Amino acid sequence: MRVGITKNSALVVVDMQEDFCEGGSLPVRGCREIVSKINKYVGYFQRAGLTIVATRDWHPPNHVSFRVRGGPWPPHCVAGSEGAQFVKGLKLPEDVVVISKATEPDVEAYSAFTLTPLHYILAMRGVKRLFVVGVATDYCVKETAMEALKLGYEVVVLIDAVAGVSEETSKKALEELVSSGAILAVEEDLIR
Numbered sequence: 001m002r003v004g005i006t007k008n009s010a011l012v013v014v015d016m017q018e019d020f021c022e023g024g025s026l027p028v029r030g031c032r033e034i035v036s037k038i039n040k041y042v043g044y045f046q047r048a049g050l051t052i053v054a055t056r057d058w059h060p061p062n063h064v065s066f067r068v069r070g071g072p073w074p075p076h077c078v079a080g081s082e083g084a085q086f087v088k089g090l091k092l093p094e095d096v097v098v099i100s101k102a103t104e105p106d107v108e109a110y111s112a113f114t115l116t117p118l119h120y121i122l123a124m125r126g127v128k129r130l131f132v133v134g135v136a137t138d139y140c141v142k143e144t145a146m147e148a149l150k151l152g153y154e155v156v157v158l159i160d161a162v163a164g165v166s167e168e169t170s171k172k173a174l175e176e177l178v179s180s181g182a183i184l185a186v187e188e189d190l191i192r
């Protein structure tokens with residue numbers, strides 16, 4: 001399906017952080033591989049003067065999602081740490097909108113809209129269509145895209161620039177997104 005990068009579009013780069021890439025504390029296979037494709041998308045949006053958002057997990061050291069607190073994950077993306085930095089080689093523009101999420105010790109947040117100003121910022125800029133890339137397909141990409149749909153955005157998941165924790169749950173996540181109204185696309189589908 002052909003999809004247009006319209007004037008009211010924005011790119012949302014989800015959690016492209018060192019800890020989620022190979023060599024990090026919670027690596028998603030394929031994370032480093034999608035960096036160059038994401039850079040290409042960033043270039044398209046940047047040249048068109050469109051909003052580019054980069055979300056990041058930005059946890060306190062005692063975050064509820066960590067195993068020491070009974071959560072499912074090893075410690076990762078502790079605010080300010082090396083592992084929380086954006087992936088080496090990721091080229092974000094100077095005016096990128098950085099959204100830090102899951103910053104409260106007792107609240108997990110896979111969606112970049114949870115307790116952040118993201119919806120407000122996008123609404124102020126008249127954004128209606130979101131193109132979503134990043135990691136992990138089955139967690140933060142999924143939940144961010146799902147919440148965007150609920151908030152009334154048109155959502156396009158660029159499936160040549162996402163990577164997931166497991167193949168099975170990633171496939172399920174994409175199916176769920178499609179049944180909820182998201183469009184799946186690759187670079188060749190874009191009209192820009």
Ligand SMILES: [Zn+2]
Binds near residue numbers: 057059
């Ligand atoms: Zn996290």
